[in-house]
Amino acid sequence: MRAEERSGSLLTAPYAAFLLIFAVYPIAFALALVFMQWDLVTTPSFAGFDNVRLLANDGRFWRAVANTFVFLSIHVPLQIASALALALALNRRLVLRGFWRASFFLPVVISGAVVAILWSHLYATDVGLINRLLARIGLNPVPWLTDPATAMPAIAVMVTWKNVGFYVIIYLAGLQYIPRSCQEAIEIEGASAWQRFRYLTLPSLLPQTLLVVTLSTINGFQLFIEPYVMTGGGPLRRTYSVVLYLYTNAFAYQKMGYAATIGVALALIIGTVVLIQRRTIGRTEAL
């Protein structure tokens, strides 16, 4: 055997073993668990399509899926608008540019658990900071996290706040690629600021917008620690997320087969939604 061949195989053997144990096997076993019933104590038993049937008729699961779509319908547009606005502001000649950028990025480096704990105090009905601010300008307190109508939107706003710095960096990178010559040409043509934004900046940033949509959607489907800490899934299960439901089935009910089925279904839903988004947004490019 050639020396290079041997070194290559030796150097990558640990990684290959790792992939087999911690990636290939779990994926295969996830698919097997869909057809099994297992409480981790007794031996696993074959369950046929029981898990799939249960899932199809499980109101709690579909409630969680619907909640996620409520979350996404607020989070994704808000994330695009806020990240784009901040990136456009940062893209000018500024004093303290580094400071502004660093302050927008600060929540990104802070643990989601901390942000959730902090914001549950900011959102608190009686003593929360936000309601105290509202009181200052003469408005009534809002029961942010305890009203079924406002709980999920409140969480969506918080997650947008936490992640916006990350997406600002993506848009800033995209803005670097708009050629100077295009900007000058459109200015010579006498386009207004709005026209420049609408017909040059926005179309040029389509790849970045697609990335923001995809990443914030995937992120939304993975919502867990925020409802876990802030609402426990309530009120009226309106903030119950799919991952929280998966976690509860595995950890509280010891239903490994069913929890794995939820995981597989979630992966399929994420794949489908992202694919549809890419198709739809990809098509607007042609217009």
Add this chain to the structure above:
Amino acid sequence: MKTFRRVALYAGLTIAAITFIYPFLWMASATFKPPIEVGSLSLIPNHITFDNYRTMWARAPFGRALLNSAFVATTITLAVLLFGSMTAYAMARLSFRGRPVLNAATIAVLLVPGQLTLIPLYTLIVQLGWIDTYAALIVPYLFNATAILMLRQFFLQIPQSLIDSARMDGMGELRILFTIFWPLSKPVLSIVAIFTFMGSWNEVLWPLLVVRDQHLMTLPQLLTVFALGGGAGTIGVSLASAMVLVVPVVIAYAFLQRNFIESMAGAGIKG
């Protein structure tokens, strides 16, 4: 008109910056306030107290959790740098039979959502008898596909002549990696180090599944359990426990902002 727009721009930026910074400042100041003052919007306590920290420290093993988090995140980061660069070096610069399969598998792994493998990984840890061990927190993270791809991409750009002449001098592949490639790869190694460390430092779902013993909990987990279990009692105590997790990160971020932003944004885009 121009000055007006300039003023509006800076006013907007200031409001945005306050929105992102003020909650954390309020949190820090609330931990030094007695319960009666916590609700106030002011950042300066009328009576400074350390009771929140004393209570938090006495009620749950936060010192131990800090050590656990530091140990787990450091071990994982070192492993990802060491094993990741060995793997990436072979995948970038050595031709061997399994290489195309490994490349494809690495990309495929990144496309599979973590929720799909979460339960099988959990049952694997149960069957290995690793519940309530450091192994459960560390071993599944020893390799990182994003890190391997980033390192591989960087290693591909290093000139072949360097490898050839090193081999001529009788250097082995590992020596070439650590004495020639590593010094040239400091930027990408620091990017990988930061996002790996931060990912581990902030992770909470996996520890919640595999650790139940308070003395093995990492900080984010203990913090969550402490806040939810009512152990904290008051807002000040709950936020004081969050400070243990936040302060080291904010200090590191203050010194290495650029690296943090480059690393955490870069990893997200590629990962």
